[in-house]
Amino acid sequence: MNRALLLLGHVGGVASLTGRTFKETFRSPFETKLLVDQIDSSGIGSWSIAVLTALFTGAVMAMQFAIGLEPYGASLYTGKLVSLGIVKELGPTLTAVLVGGRVGAGYTATIGSMNVTEQVDAIAALGADPVRKLVVPRVLACIIALPLLTILADVVGCFGGMLITMDEVGVTWRFFVDQVIDTLSVGDILHGLGKSVFFGYFIAIIGCYVGLNTRGGTEGVGRSTTTTVVAISITVLVSNFFLTQLFFALASHT
Amino acid sequence: MSTDTSTPVQAQEEPIISFRGVDKAFGEKVIYRNLDLDIYRGEVLTVIGGSGMGKSVMLKMLIGLLQSDSGSIQAFGEEVTTMKGQKLLGMRRRVAMLFQGAALFDSMSVAENIKYPLVEHGWGTPAEQDDRVAEVLEMVGMPGIEDLRPSELSGGMKKRVGLARSIAVKPEVILYDEPTTGLDPLNVRRINGLILRLQEQLGVTSVVVTHDMDSCFTVTDRLAFLHDLKMGFVGSIEQAKAADFPALQEFLQGGRGVLGDEEIAGLAEDGVNQ
Ligand SMILES: Nc1ncnc2c1ncn2[C@@H]1O[C@H](COP(=O)(O)OP(=O)(O)OP(=O)(O)O)[C@@H](O)[C@H]1O
Ligand SMILES: [Mg+2]
Numbered sequence: 001m002n003r004a005l006l007l008l009g010h011v012g013g014v015a016s017l018t019g020r021t022f023k024e025t026f027r028s029p030f031e032t033k034l035l036v037d038q039i040d041s042s043g044i045g046s047w048s049i050a051v052l053t054a055l056f057t058g059a060v061m062a063m064q065f066a067i068g069l070e071p072y073g074a075s076l077y078t079g080k081l082v083s084l085g086i087v088k089e090l091g092p093t094l095t096a097v098l099v100g101g102r103v104g105a106g107y108t109a110t111i112g113s114m115n116v117t118e119q120v121d122a123i124a125a126l127g128a129d130p131v132r133k134l135v136v137p138r139v140l141a142c143i144i145a146l147p148l149l150t151i152l153a154d155v156v157g158c159f160g161g162m163l164i165t166m167d168e169v170g171v172t173w174r175f176f177v178d179q180v181i182d183t184l185s186v187g188d189i190l191h192g193l194g195k196s197v198f199f200g201y202f203i204a205i206i207g208c209y210v211g212l213n214t215r216g217g218t219e220g221v222g223r224s225t226t227t228t229v230v231a232i233s234i235t236v237l238v239s240n241f242f243l244t245q246l247f248f249a250l251a252s253h254t
Numbered sequence: 255m256s257t258d259t260s261t262p263v264q265a266q267e268e269p270i271i272s273f274r275g276v277d278k279a280f281g282e283k284v285i286y287r288n289l290d291l292d293i294y295r296g297e298v299l300t301v302i303g304g305s306g307m308g309k310s311v312m313l314k315m316l317i318g319l320l321q322s323d324s325g326s327i328q329a330f331g332e333e334v335t336t337m338k339g340q341k342l343l344g345m346r347r348r349v350a351m352l353f354q355g356a357a358l359f360d361s362m363s364v365a366e367n368i369k370y371p372l373v374e375h376g377w378g379t380p381a382e383q384d385d386r387v388a389e390v391l392e393m394v395g396m397p398g399i400e401d402l403r404p405s406e407l408s409g410g411m412k413k414r415v416g417l418a419r420s421i422a423v424k425p426e427v428i429l430y431d432e433p434t435t436g437l438d439p440l441n442v443r444r445i446n447g448l449i450l451r452l453q454e455q456l457g458v459t460s461v462v463v464t465h466d467m468d469s470c471f472t473v474t475d476r477l478a479f480l481h482d483l484k485m486g487f488v489g490s491i492e493q494a495k496a497a498d499f500p501a502l503q504e505f506l507q508g509g510r511g512v513l514g515d516e517e518i519a520g521l522a523e524d525g526v527n528q
Binding site for chain 2: 025117118119121122124125126128220
C-alpha cells in the first residue's frame with residue numbers, strides 16, 4: 001500500500017516535470033548548443049551498443065527460426081519473421097533498454113551529483129532555470145536519437161539475420177533482401193519508430209527526474225543510478241505492451 | 255545605497271529583507287516554527303547555530319530555492335514566496351548566494367563559471383563580460399586563473415571563485431553560506447577581508463552563516479543565534495555577550511574571544527592586498 005502510494009507520487013512528479021519541460025522547450029531563446037552536446041554524447045555515443053546488440057539479436061533469431069521451422073518445411077519464411085520481429089519489437093525495445101541503461105544512468109549520475117553539490121540550486125540562483133538547462137536538452141536529444149538508433153538497429157539486425165539465414169537455410173542475399181522488402185510495410189516501420197520516440201522520452205525524463213531528486217551525497221548518487229537503470233528497463237518493457245496495443249489500434253483506424 | 259555601517263541602523267530604517275512567522279518542515283522534521291528576522295541595508299548580519307538546524311535552508315528560502323510552508327518572506331518590499339518568472343530573476347540578480355560547497359559547475363572553466371550569471375542576466379557585451387571576469391578574480395585575489403577547471407582548484411580557491419561568481423553581477427545583498435569553513439587561516443582572513451571590503455566600499459548587505467566564531471567576531475554588525483526552531487537571539491556582539499542565554503554563551507565561548515579594532519581593520523586591508 002505504502003509502496004503503491006510512493007510509486008504514484010513519483011508518477012505525479014514525472015508528470016509535473018514533463019509539464020515544466022514542455023513549457024521551457026517553447027520559451028525562446030532555444031538553447032541549441034546544449035541540445036547538440038546532448039545529441040552528440042547520448043545519441044552518437046550510443047551507436048556501438050545499438051549495433052552490437054542488434055547484430056547478435058538478429059542472428060540468433062534467424063538461427064531459432066531457421067532451425068525451428070525446418071520440420072514444417074517453413075524455413076524459407078525465416079526472413080519474414082526475423083525482419084518483422086526486429087523492426088516492430090526487438091529493434092526498438094532492446095535499443096531502448098540498453099541505450100536507456102547507459103544514457104539514463106549517465107543523466108542521473110550527472111544531474112544527481114550536481115544536485116548533491118548544490119550546482120542545481122546554483123543554476124537557479126544565478127538566474128537560469130535548471131529544467132531548461134538540464135532537462136530540456138536531454139529529453140529532446142533522446143526523442144531525436146532513439147528513433148535514429150532504432151533505424152540503425154533495424155538495419156543491422158536484419159543484416160545479422162541475413163548472414164545466418166544464408167548459412168542455415170541456404171538462400172541468397174538477394175532472396176533475403178527481396179523478402180524483407182516485400183514483408184515490411186511503412187506501417188510496420190512506423191510502428192517500431194513510434195514506440196522508440198516514447199522510449200526516448202521515458203529514458204530522459206526518468207534519468208533526469210531521479211537525478212533531480214537525489215539526496216545523500218555520493219552514496220545517494222550511486223543508489224539513484226541503480227534506481228534509474230531498473231526504472232527505465234521496467235518502464236520500457238511494460239509500456240511496450242501498451243504502446244504496441246495503441247499503435248495497432250491506430251493502424252486499424254487508418 | 256548607504257555605506258555607513260559603523261552603527262546599527264535598525265532604528266531609523268525599514269528592513270530590506272524580512273522573515274515573518276515563517277514555518278518550514280521536511281516531512282515530519284520541523285526546521286522552523288514562526289521564524290522572524292529582519293535584515294537592514296548595509297549591515298553584516300551573522301547567523302550562527304548548530305549543524306543541521308537549518309541555516310542553509312533559511313538562505314535558500316530567501317532566494318526562493320526552497321518554499322516555506324507558511325509565513326511571509328519579503329525582499330525589497332516584495333513577497334518572495336509567491337514570486338515567479340522575471341520578478342524572481344530580478345530578485346536573484348540583486349541577492350546573490352555563495353553556496354556552502356561553492357557549487358562551481360564542474361563542466362565549465364573558471365571563466366565560464368563566472369560568466370554564467372552575466373550571460374543569464376544579459377549583463378554587458380561579451381568583451382565587457384570578459385573584463386568583469388578578470389576584475390572579480392582580481393578582487394578575490396586570484397587573477398589570471400580563467401582557464402583552470404574547478405577540479406584543478408583547492409577547496410579555498412573554489413570558495414573564492416564561487417564568491418567571484420556571486421559578486422559578478424554586482425548584487426546588493428550577498429548571502430554567504432559558511433564562507434570560511436574548512437579553509438586555512440590565511441584564506442579565512444582573505445575572505446573575511448573581502449566581506450568587509452564589499453560592505454565598506456560598495457555598501458553591500460551581507461548575511462553570513464558561519465561556525466567560525468573568530469570570523470563571526472571579525473565581520474559582524476549584528477548576530478542572530480538560531481535556537482529552538484527560530485532566531486533565539488538577535489543583537490550586537492556586546493549584547494550577545496551580556497545576554498542571559500546559556501545556549502548562546504556556550505556557542506560564543508567556542509570562539510577564542512573578540513579581536514581588537516586595529517586587528518579587524520588590518521584584516522580588511524589584508525584581504526584586499528593578497
Ligand atoms: N531539500 C531537502 N530535503 C529534505 N531535507 C532537507 C533538505 N535540505 C535540508 N534538509 C534537512 O534540513 C535540515 C537543515 O539543513 P541545513 O542544510 O539548513 O542545515 P545547516 O544549519 O545549514 O547545517 P550545516 O551547518 O551543517 O550546514 C537538515 O536536517 C537537512 O537534512
Ligand atoms: Mg549549511
